[in-house]
Structure formats: structure tokens, C-alpha cells
Amino acid sequence: MGPSRRHDVVVIGGGVVGITLARALSRYQLDIVVLERDAEVGFGVSKANSGIIHSGIHADPKTMKGQLEWPGNEGWLRLRDDLGFGFAQVGELLVALSDGELRTVEHLHDQGERKGVPGLQRWDVDRIRKHQPNLSRDIIAALWAPTAGVINPYEAVLLIADNAAANGVEIATEQPVIAIDPPDPHEPDGPLTVRTPTRTLVTRYVVNAAGLRADEVARMAGVGTFTITGRKGEEYLLDKRLAGLVTSVIFPCPTPTSKGTLVIPTFDGTIMVGPTAEATDDKDDTATTPEGAQAVFAAARRLVPVISQRDVIAEFAGVRAVAEGDDFILGPTARRGFINAAGIQSPGLTAAPAIADHLVEVLRDEGLELRERSDWRRRAEHPVRFSVLSTQEQEELAAQQPDFAKLVCRCELVTKAEVLDAIDRGARTLDGVKFRTRAGMGRCQGGFCTWGCLELLAERRGIPITEVTKRGGASWILRDREDAHAAPTPGS
Amino acid sequence: MPITGHPRHLQDGYDVVVVGTGPAGMAAALGARDQGADRILLVDRDADPGGILLQCIHSGFGLHAFDEEITGPEYAQRYLEQVLEHDIDVLTDAYVMDISPERRIKLMSPTVGITGLDARSVVLATGARERTRGAIHIPGDRPSGVMTAGLAQRMVNLDGYLPGRRVAILGSGDIGLIMARRLALEGVEVVGVFELLPHPSGLMRNVVQCLDDFGIPLHLSTTVVGIHGRHRLERVTVAPVDDDLEPLLARSWDLDVDTLLLSIGLIPDAELARELGVLFDPVTGGPVVSGIMETSLPGVFASGNVVHVNDLADWVSRESRVAGEWAGALASGARRPAEDVRLIPGDNVAYVVPHTISRDGTHTVSFRVRQPIYAPTLLRVGEVHQRKVRAVVPAEMVTLKLAPQMLEGWTGAVLRIDAVPAEAVVR
Numbered sequence: 004m005g006p007s008r009r010h011d012v013v014v015i016g017g018g019v020v021g022i023t024l025a026r027a028l029s030r031y032q033l034d035i036v037v038l039e040r041d042a043e044v045g046f047g048v049s050k051a052n053s054g055i056i057h058s059g060i061h062a063d064p065k066t067m068k069g070q071l072e073w074p075g076n077e078g079w080l081r082l083r084d085d086l087g088f089g090f091a092q093v094g095e096l097l098v099a100l101s102d103g104e105l106r107t108v109e110h111l112h113d114q115g116e117r118k119g120v121p122g123l124q125r126w127d128v129d130r131i132r133k134h135q136p137n138l139s140r141d142i143i144a145a146l147w148a149p150t151a152g153v154i155n156p157y158e159a160v161l162l163i164a165d166n167a168a169a170n171g172v173e174i175a176t177e178q179p180v181i182a183i184d185p186p187d188p189h190e191p192d193g194p195l196t197v198r199t200p201t202r203t204l205v206t207r208y209v210v211n212a213a214g215l216r217a218d219e220v221a222r223m224a225g226v227g228t229f230t231i232t233g234r235k236g237e238e239y240l241l242d243k244r245l246a247g248l249v250t251s252v253i254f255p256c257p258t259p260t261s262k263g264t265l266v267i268p269t270f271d272g273t274i275m276v277g278p279t280a281e282a283t284d285d286k287d288d289t290a291t292t293p294e295g296a297q298a299v300f301a302a303a304r305r306l307v308p309v310i311s312q313r314d315v316i317a318e319f320a321g322v323r324a325v326a327e328g329d330d331f332i333l334g335p336t337a338r339r340g341f342i343n344a345a346g347i348q349s350p351g352l353t354a355a356p357a358i359a360d361h362l363v364e365v366l367r368d369e370g371l372e373l374r375e376r377s378d379w380r381r382r383a384e385h386p387v388r389f390s391v392l393s394t395q396e397q398e399e400l401a402a403q404q405p406d407f408a409k410l411v412c413r414c415e416l417v418t419k420a421e422v423l424d425a426i427d428r429g430a431r432t433l434d435g436v437k438f439r440t441r442a443g444m445g446r447c448q449g450g451f452c453t454w455g456c457l458e459l460l461a462e463r464r465g466i467p468i469t470e471v472t473k474r475g476g477a478s479w480i481l482r483d484r485e486d487a488h489a490a491p492t493p494g495s
Numbered sequence: 496m497p498i499t500g501h502p503r504h505l506q507d508g509y510d511v512v513v514v515g516t517g518p519a520g521m522a523a524a525l526g527a528r529d530q531g532a533d534r535i536l537l538v539d540r541d542a543d544p545g546g547i548l549l550q551c552i553h554s555g556f557g558l559h560a561f562d563e564e565i566t567g568p569e570y571a572q573r574y575l576e577q578v579l580e581h582d583i584d585v586l587t588d589a590y591v592m593d594i595s596p597e598r599r600i601k602l603m604s605p606t607v608g609i610t611g612l613d614a615r616s617v618v619l620a621t622g623a624r625e626r627t628r629g630a631i632h633i634p635g636d637r638p639s640g641v642m643t644a645g646l647a648q649r650m651v652n653l654d655g656y657l658p659g660r661r662v663a664i665l666g667s668g669d670i671g672l673i674m675a676r677r678l679a680l681e682g683v684e685v686v687g688v689f690e691l692l693p694h695p696s697g698l699m700r701n702v703v704q705c706l707d708d709f710g711i712p713l714h715l716s717t718t719v720v721g722i723h724g725r726h727r728l729e730r731v732t733v734a735p736v737d738d739d740l741e742p743l744l745a746r747s748w749d750l751d752v753d754t755l756l757l758s759i760g761l762i763p764d765a766e767l768a769r770e771l772g773v774l775f776d777p778v779t780g781g782p783v784v785s786g787i788m789e790t791s792l793p794g795v796f797a798s799g800n801v802v803h804v805n806d807l808a809d810w811v812s813r814e815s816r817v818a819g820e821w822a823g824a825l826a827s828g829a830r831r832p833a834e835d836v837r838l839i840p841g842d843n844v845a846y847v848v849p850h851t852i853s854r855d856g857t858h859t860v861s862f863r864v865r866q867p868i869y870a871p872t873l874l875r876v877g878e879v880h881q882r883k884v885r886a887v888v889p890a891e892m893v894t895l896k897l898a899p900q901m902l903e904g905w906t907g908a909v910l911r912i913d914a915v916p917a918e919a920v921v922r
């Protein structure tokens with residue numbers, strides 16, 4: 004496609020930061036495009052994290068992280084009210100096991116209060132035991148922060164993206180940015196040209212929200228002033244049986260590089276333990292390791308002794324994007340119109356709504372006129388989740404539309420109508436359908452529904468079933484028969 | 496294959512509703528008809544009746560039920576023809592959402608929407624599902640190309656696609672063994688089957704016919720310890736294990752494969768039974784059943800793989816016939832036999848099905864051993880019966896027939912089943 008239209012803002016990266024910003028901008032009269040490299044939005048680290056919306060006690064208020072953490076938490080409450088994804092303020096309990104840690108607890112209590120985090124309380128052993136009876140008997144005191152919460156990060160990102168799209172934002176997937184052209188020498192402050200293998204976009208502003216690759220994107224724009232390194236975190240989900248083991252997020256005292264290994268009651272009700280924090284040279288390294296598992300379980304057992312590695316039912320890893328200085332890099336650059344949202348390490352998920360608000364102000368300062376739209380739709384039209392409807396609602400839907408009476412995933416009770424709707428909303432891959440509908444997330448892990456989802460994806464998208472992938476790229480799922488005898492293609 | 500569709504009129508009430516149309520469900524429906532049940536309904540969530548048999552296009556079925564060796568679809572076809580001849584309603588594409596303890600069944604299907612119907616008896620014949628990667632915790636990446644052997648079987652046999660070009664198989668369950676051969680015949684390279692235990696978990700005949708005959712190596716006491724590939728699977732790391740089944744990582748090696756099939760066991764798909772709150776056997780993972788295959792909830796029967804994983808469809812059909820006959824008989828007003836004898840697993844026996852029996856009935860008792868004994872073995876049923884067999888292995892279910900005369904004069908309440916080396920028995 005040629006550069007026929009001139010955009011106002013091109014956001015590079017469809018993670019929580021890019022998507023939340025696009026949605027925040029969608030209330031103004033602007034032409035906005037999000038370019039995402041992967042086949043689905045939110046499939047970077049925004050999907051592979053602990054899912055905690057922090058209370059705001061942790062980060063140093065002198066840093067950007069520290070300033071945007073608590074406002075981010077408040078921002079999530081507003082987003083939830085608008086869009087209705089799951090976000091439960093289950094609270095966090097930061098525990099001390101020694102006198103040294105007690106001092107950390109005191110320090111964070113103090114810091115939290117100075118930052119305006121509400122409801123902080125120091126708990127003694129009796130109180131801890133009463134609320135969280137499964138915690139270690141070695142815990143001597145704790146800091147209670149009631150506003151911390153848990154969300155399903157992928158659900159949130161997808162709903163925010165749907166709402167942005169409903170308000171006219173174009174979300175283009177499988178669009179890796181490969182070049183940002185140097186400006187016309189006659190017009191150094193003129194528009195920027197952004198290229199992907201298949202598109203060229205001309206835009207007044209570019210926001211670099213490319214996560215782990217934000218340094219490369221900044222270099223493309225000629226403003227490579229920082230480098231991003233990876234810090235990997237492994238997470239382990241435990242059997243549903245253990246639901247209720249803890250009812251708030253349990254934190255140990257932090258170390259300089261990490262908040263430590265947590266015991267998390269996820270929004271879905273399962274218990275998750277993690278993450279680790281290991282520097283990695285390979286930003287795409289999301290493999291779990293035996294050493295990681297060992298570290299996580301040793302640390303988790305310090306907090307909740309009954310936790311065992313035998314209860315693992317799923318595991319994953321995410322990589323934090325860490326910039327020099329260990330803080331977020333937010334703001335304009337020497338290249339006019341090119342704005343960074345880089346180095347968004349933890350607590351990036353928490354801070355995302357506040358990062359978005361901050362960047363809207365940055366864009367305004369840089370000259371972007373923000374005129375409110377009269378037709379902005381604050382609320383999202385929700386995908387129907389059949390399994391949570393009342394019997395009467397289910398019966399009515401099924402009577403009106405036979406696709407609601409056709410089951411696709413039996414563990415999570417997902418119907419054909421929901422899968423088709425997910426595809427219409429932009430799911431392009433098997434994982435895209437899974438994270439939108441939950442088909443394949445249940446106890447049989449897709450054994451039953453994979454085939455049905457593949458067929459529906461192929462049919463609805465009008466492609467051969469062999470072209471449907473798990474999550475884009477080379478993640479093919481099946482081959483034609485004739486291919487067995489053909490020479491393997493390199494790299495597959 | 497003539498597939499029935501949907502009964503023209505779903506009746507509001509049935510004598511017997513059977514959930515599942517695999518070998519268990521169809522045999523149960525026929526059993527119910529034999530016992531004079533009038534209105535019988537078979538329900539299945541899939542579009543075609545037959546259950547897992549439809550994707551088992553290999554032979555090896557029917558040796559016991561029909562005295563000849565036929566394929567899975569043929570086996571299903573024979574049962575289906577009888578089902579249709581006997582005027583049994585078949586509703587496919589219909590998912591049973593819920594069953595109440597009063598046996599009101601709620602189901603959904605595109606043809607009838609969400610509907611409730613009452614049954615005098617219910618037979619749960621919902622089969623088993625495969626264990627997945629989550630059940631065994633293999634570290635590494637999460638690429639495409641790691642799937643259960645059953646899913647691969649469906650791709651190849653029902654839809655004509657291939658799961659990949661170079662395949663390793665973890666676990667020596669029967670589906671994995673059968674798929675090794677199936678893929679080899681399709682020109683796919685099968686680099687080996689890796690089994691954690693020191694003995695295969697599938698039938699010996701499958702090890703010979705599916706691996707040995709095709710030169711596919713079976714690595715016992717070996718497991719997969721790493722999965723590599725960002726998008727598609729590229730490599731797996733395998734390692735031998737020690738006597739405690741702990742991997743010896745120093746002796747690991749890598750295999751370039753684009754596909755890893757998991758054949759690491761089946762578990763009863765007993766969610767409906769679980770939601771009904773019936774008693775379960777922690778070893779089988781299925782409901783506890785009586786000698787007439789009734790669960791702890793009166794009027795709710797269960798049979799086939801939903802009760803315990805069988806290695807032959809023929810056994811499933813036989814056991815399900817009993818379930819169906821009694822479901823039908825009870826629906827027609829018969830009285831259930833008094834069951835006051837408990838069967839419990841003893842030496843080297845993992846589980847026994849059924850869990851109770853009556854003294855005056857003839858029963859087939861099924862069980863599995865824990866450890867293989869490759870020597871003459873004595874199978875003992877308390878003090879009332881014993882039989883010598885040449886060998887026993889966990890992969891092969893053992894069955895014994897108990898007749899009323901064996902229990903004559905015996906007044907106990909518990910029969911312990913043992914499987915011990917014949918020599919070791921001091922008499």
C-alpha cells in the first residue's frame with residue numbers, strides 16, 4: 004500500500020503500552036495506526052507476566068516507575084469500569100522473615116505512604132495467620148496493601164484493543180517495522196515515514212512502544228541513545244486443586260533487581276508462583292529451565308511451605324525490557340515527532356494506563372492538537388462468554404442462533420459462535436482464539452477442541468487449514484500429505 | 496458409512512439415556528434394549544457416532560466380540576447397524592451439559608437448542624482423554640508441534656494431514672505405538688519411542704507389529720527433558736533415567752525433530768460423574784461401580800473407559816452390555832441385586848473393577864497389575880478362586896470370571912485380589 008494517507012500517530016508495538024496509549028488517543032479526532040510485528044496483539048511480554056496490578060509501594064518515587072505505579076493502579080480501575088475485564092483488588096501482603104527484612108517492610112510502608120498509597124497496614128503474626136493460614140510460621144510481620152490486584156493481562160489487552168478498534172484505531176498485525184526513513188533534508192521537521200515489509204506509512208508522530216526491540220526501533224529513527232537488555236522471569240501455574248491456598252498476593256522482601264518470587268492467586272483462581280529474574284542475552288528466550296523451576300519453588304516454599312513442584316500444570320517465561328538506568332524512558336527525542344515509551348520493565352503492566360496518560364500529554368506538548376470526539380465510545384461491546392451466562396440467557400441465545408448451541412471446547416464450555424466472533428475481532432491464530440475465548444485452556448489442554456478451532460479459523464479466514472499457525476511465524480501446525488516426502492524447507 | 500442424524504422428535508422422557516456413542520455407549524444401548532427398555536437415546540457431542548473408534552483405522556478390533564479381526568470404523572459400523580435396527584434414537588452434535596441427581600439431563604445442540612429431558616436410567620459412556628504436556632512438566636520452549644498422539648491420529652486418519660516430518664514419540668502407550676507405524680507408512684520419519692518406565696506401557700503385540708516390524712527403536716527408561724523451538728519444534732533433548740526415574744542429564748542427547756507426540760496415558764473423562772458427586776476410585780480416576788456397573792448414585796451407570804482405561808474395545812463392549820442391561824432392567828421395574836461383597840486390590844494389583852458384587856450373580860472382574868511378572872503367576876480371588884497364567888504386565892488388563900458356585904459356602908464380605916509369582920506361593 005502506498006503512502007496515500009497521512010496519519011497522525013503511528014504506534015510501534017501492540018503490547019499493553021502501545022494498545023493502552025492507542026485507546027487513550029482514540030477519544031480525540033486523530034488517525035491512529037498500531038503496527039504490531041506478531042500475528043496477535045499482546046503476545047509479547049504483556050501476555051507472559053505475573054498479572055499483578057501493584058499497590059504502588061515498591062518503586063522509588065524519584066523514578067518514572069515510582070511516579071507512575073500508583074496512578075497506573077487507579078487507571079486500571081477506570082479501565083475496568085469502562086471495559087469490564089477481570090481485575091480484582093485482592094491486596095498484597097509483603098512479609099518479613101527476619102529482623103533485616105523487617106526494616107525493609109518499614110521502609111516500604113513509609114515510602115508507600117509518602118506516595119499516597121491508601122490503606123497500608125502493618126500486620127502482626129496473629130493477623131497474618133488469621134487471613135492467610137497457609138503461610139510459613141517463620142514470618143514475623145507483614146505489610147498489607149489492600150489496593151494491589153490481579154488481572155488477566157491478555158484479556159485486558161484484547162478488550163482495550165477491541166475498544167480502540169471500535170473507535171477507529173487501525174490495529175495492523177504481522178507488520179514489523181523495519182525502517183524509519185531519514186527526513187527530507189528540506190523539511191527536517193516534516194512527517195516521518197515508517198516502513199514494514201508490506202506497508203509504508205507517513206505520519207506526524209511515532210510512538211516507540213516496541214518493548215524488547217525499542218532500542219532497535221529508536222536506532223531506525225536515528226536516535227539510538229539507549230540499549231535494551233532482557234531479564235527473564237519464569238512462572239509456574241499450579242493445579243486448580245490448590246485454589247484458595249492464598250487469597251492475596253504474597254510478596255517476600257524485594258532485592259535490588261527484583262520484587263522476588265511471589266505466590267499469586269491469579270484472577271482465574273489458580274495459584275501461580277514466580278517469577279525469576281535472570282539476565283539473558285537472548286531477548287526471545289522464553290524457555291523454562293530446571294534451574295528456574297528449582298529457584299522458584301525453593302523461594303515459594305519459604306513463603307508457603309506446602310507448595311510443591313509436583314503440582315505444576317503449566318509454565319511459561321517472559322522477558323522484561325530493561326534499559327540503562329533501570330527506569331522507563333518516556334518522552335520526546337532529538338528526532339522531532341519520534342517519542343519513546345521504552346524500557347518498560349516491571350511494573351510496566353501496572354503503570355500502562357498512567358504511561359498512556361503521560362504520553363498523551365507529551366504528544367500535546369509536542370504540538371499534537373487533541374480535539375475530543377463527540378462520538379467516542381468509552382465502553383466496549385463485550386464478546387459473549389457463554390459459560391458465565393445464566394441458564395435462561397444461554398437458552399435464549401441457543402434458540403436464536405444455533406452456533407451458540409454448538410459446543411467447540413467442552414472444558415471451558417466455548418461455543419462455535421464465540422470462536423467465530425473472536426476471529427472476526429482479529430484472532431488469526433490458534434493461540435489468538437484460545438486467549439480470546441479460553442478454548443483449549445481447560446483440563447484437556449486442547450485435546451478436544453484444537454481440531455474444531457483449526458477448521459473454524461481456516462473457514463472463516465478463507466485459508467487452507469495448513470496455513471493456520473499456533474501463534475504466527477513458523478509455528479505451523481500441520482502439513483499436507485504430499486509434503487512428507489518433500490525435502491524439509493530450511494528453518495522449519 | 497450411513498450416519499444417522501438426529502431423531503425427528505426428541506422425546507421428553509426416556510427409559511435409558513446413554514451419553515457417548517463409542518463401543519461402550521452403543522453396547523449399553525443394545526443391552527438396554529435386550530432387557531426390554533422401550534425408549535432409548537444415545538447422545539454424542541461429535542458429529543458422527545462411533546467415538547474414538549472412527550479414527551482407529553488399524554485392525555485389531557473384534558477378536559473377542561466378533562471372532563474376527565476388523566478395524567475400528569468397521570467395529571463401530573457393526574454396532575451402529577444394530578443400534579439402528581433396534582430403533583434406538585441417536586442424537587449427535589449434542590453436548591450433555593449437566594445431569595441432575597434426579598436424572599434430568601440438560602443438553603445443547605444446534606438442532607434442538609438447549610433442552611432438558613428425563614431418564615429413568617443414565618449410562619455414562621464418555622470414554623477417556625489423553626494426558627497432556629501439562630501433566631508431566633517438561634522444561635523448555637512452547638512451540639507448535641507438541642501434541643497428543645490421539646490428536647495426530649485424528650489429523651492423519653480422519654482429515655488426511657500430517658503432524659510433521661520427523662517425529663519423536665514420548666510414552667509407549669498404545670496410541671503412540673499405533674501412530675509410530677501409521678506415520679512410518681505415510682513416509683514420516685519416526686526417530687524413536689521414549690518410555691520413562693523400564694517396560695512398555697502398550698500391548699506387546701503393538702510393540703512388535705508397530706515398532707519392531709518398522710525398525711523404530713524403543714528406548715526404555717528414557718524420557719524427554721527439554722523442548723526447543725521458538726515457533727515450531729526444532730529439537731528435543733532426551734535422557735536416560737535412574738531407578739528412581741530421575742533423569743541423568745549428563746547422559747542426555749539431542750534429536751532434531753519437528754514433532755513430539757505424547758502417548759503418556761489416558762484418564763477417564765468422568766466430569767459428568769464428578770459433578771454428580773458419585774464416589775470415585777483414586778487409582779482408576781473413574782467412578783466406583785457395582786457388579787451391575789451402577790455408580791454410587793442409584794440409576795446412574797458407567798462403563799468403558801470412563802470407569803477404567805481398557806486396552807481393547809471388545810472388553811469395553813462386554814462390560815457396557817452389562818451396564819446397559821441393568822440400566823434397562825431397572826428402568827423397567829426390576830430390582831437391583833443385593834451386593835454385599837467388596838473386591839479390593841491386594842498384592843501387586845493396582846485396582847479392581849467392579850468394586851462390589853452380588854453373591855448370586857456371574858461377574859467378570861477386571862484388574863491391572865502394578866509390576867510385570869514375566870513368569871507363571873497366580874491370580875487369587877480371596878480364598879474362593881485362583882488361576883495360573885503365564886505372565887502378567889501392567890499394559891494388559893487381566894480378567895477373571897466369578898461364578899456363584901465359587902462363592903458357595905463362603906460367608907466373608909471382602910475378596911482381595913492378588914497377582915503373585917506362582918513359585919513364591921507356599922501352599
Ligand SMILES: Cc1cc2nc3c(=O)[nH]c(=O)nc-3n(C[C@H](O)[C@H](O)[C@H](O)COP(=O)(O)OP(=O)(O)OC[C@H]3O[C@@H](n4cnc5c(N)ncnc54)[C@H](O)[C@@H]3O)c2cc1C
Nearest residue numbers: 016018019020040047049052053055180214236351352353
Ligand atoms: C515474568 C514477568 C512478570 C511480570 N509481572 C508483572 C506484574 O505482575 N505487574 C506489572 O506491572 N508488570 C509485570 N511485568 C512487566 C510487564 O509485563 C511489562 O512491563 C509490560 O508488559 C510491557 O509492555 P510493553 O507493551 O512495553 O511490551 P510488549 O508486551 O513486549 O509489547 C511490545 C510489542 O512490540 C512489538 N514489536 C517489537 N518490535 C517491533 C517492530 N519493529 N515493529 C512492530 N512491532 C514490534 C512486539 O512484538 C510486542 O508485541 C512482568 C514482566 C515479566 C517478564
